[in-house]
Amino acid sequence: MxxxxxxxxxxxxxxxxxxxxxxxxxxxxxxxxxxxxxxxxxxxxxxxxxxxxxxxxxxxxxxxxxxxxxxxxxxTKPITAAAAMILVEEGALSLNFPVVQYIPQFTGKDKEKVLIHQLMTHTSGLKDEDVYAHSKQKQKSTDIPPAEITQDFDVHSKLFLGYDAPLSNPPGTVMSYCNYGVELLGEIVRIVSGTSLDVFTRQKIFDPLGxxxxxxxxxxxxxxxxxxxxxxxxxxxxxxxxxxxxxxxxxxxxxxxxxxxxxxxxxxxxxxxxxxxxxxxxxxxxxxxxxxxxxxxxxxxxxxxxxxxxxxxxxxxxxxxxxxxxxxxxxxxxxxxxxxxxxxxxxxxxxxxxxxxxxxxxxxxxxxxxxxxxxxxxxxxxxxx
CATH class of the missing domain: 3.40.710.10 (DD-peptidase/beta-lactamase superfamily)
Known part of the structure; x- marks a missing residue:
């Protein structure tokens, strides 16, 4: 239709x-x-x-x-979710895999229990305000490595500073709307696809649909x-x-x-x-x-x-x-x-x-x-x- x-x-x-x-x-x-x-x-x-x-x-x-x-x-978030589902259909990704499998820097207590699908349902245990406070505290004393060619530097910096932020709740127990979690999802799409999120969504979603x-x-x-x-x-x-x-x-x-x-x-x-x-x-x-x-x-x-x-x-x-x-x-x-x-x-x-x-x-x-x-x-x- x-x-x-x-x-x-x-x-x-x-x-x-x-x-x-x-x-x-x-x-x-x-x-x-x-x-x-x-x-x-x-x-x-x-x-x-x-x-x-x-x-x-x-x-x-x-x-x-x-x-x-x-x-x-x-x-934007449903578009990013659609990009992740395309990788699922291609056999390149499983939503039941842990985030740390793709992002080893994602460390801290119980972080290995955070699954990719929980990033999309906002049940990862992460809270934006807590990640922000943690990142702000680290910002002045942490050197941020260069972004890869397929990464947006501002997004890369935000992700890097928050990788070791503690969870606010055990994964899967509470829904707390979290922008940082969807940024992690976008980073996983980038890593798995081997191209930037901008290029991937253009090739797989926007161009095909006109x-x-x-x-x-x-x-x-x-x-x-x-x-x-x-x-x-x-x-x-x-x-x-x-x-x-x-x-x-x-x-x-x-x-x-x-x-x-x-x-x-x-x-x-x-x-x-x-x-x-x-x-x-x-x-x-x-x-x-x-x-x-x-x-x-x-x-x-x-x-x-x-x-x-x-x-x-x-x-x-x-x-x-x-x-x-x-x-x-x-x-x-x-x-x-x-x-x-x-x-x-x-x-x-x-x-x-x-x-x-x-x-x-x-x-x-x-x-x-x-x-x-x-x-x-x-x-x-x-x-x-």
Missing amino acids: ILKLGSPEEVGMSSERIKHLEDLVSSWVDQQVSQAFEFVVARRGVIVSHKAVGYHTPELNLPLVKNTIFPLASL MNDTHLIVPESMHDRVIRRSEEISGGKWFSSREALQRASAAGGAYSTVSDMVIFGQMLLNRGKYGDVRVLSPLSVIEMTRNQIPGVSSSYGQEHFAEATYGYCWPVNGNKKDSGDLFSKHAYSCGGAGGVIMAIDPVYETVQVIFSITETPNDGNQIWFPSRFLFNNVVLAAIEE
Whole structure:
């Protein structure tokens, strides 16, 4: 199934409700919830809405145009997981192998018990804040060796300083969202594949799918297409800086468009195939998007989930309802800091992608999370059959 443009009625959705969705998102720009929103909604292979509203560069009052490039931040993680699954299918990697088998420097008490699949479910026992504190303490007294030609130096430095950080929990007992763990996964992909993560994802995922605007290292010719955040926002310049655009982080370094990411989502909904191109086997997609850690709890911010319900770098809905109220329990979604999210519901056959920029604080919390809920609810409410 290849995506095509069509009317909501072709796929059992309401044009009136889709129009309401488009007006609602436009109103969020008027309310200064965010400087910009771009979104795509697809069901059963038909794109029923694709809109871009707001501003590409607020200081210059430049309007947003379709297929602006946004930072994916943590939405990079499912791409890295897909890269690992490709190596599994090729017989080059097993998720049940210990991390230390590929990274001997990964040392410390019980570190030999940390398995590769636990990096993808955030159950390795590592916590970002503890790894950061450990790394910061070492930084001034440790000489960092040169990076290999296939390594990003900043990522290499971060990994090297944290290799001997202690575990915060026994492996497999608690889910604690951990960027460092996914950076380790990206390093394993690099080591096993023998090439950089940027090149591997380009060759195995982006090029075959025609995701020509998706990059871990953004070409200079595309820098002007990357959205510019308002300088008034904390860290507003970071994601469009040359440093960020060249940093191939497995946990949060990719850049893309809604049009490219809806293709990636449709490929997963198609059980690993898009048109004549198969990127993943059906079984890999099943394993990536089912709950891999039954009985394991998690906390995120002020929320606590008795059942974390997590796949391989994919939060699975289950009974959490942490991305919307109307998703089936089999839906899975992933967001990224700053306001990007993609959600896929195999029961209702939907792929929905909405990209925005860090939004106005609301009582100390960013309003992005409520707008994500509202967007997803209105999309699913447009389904009539």
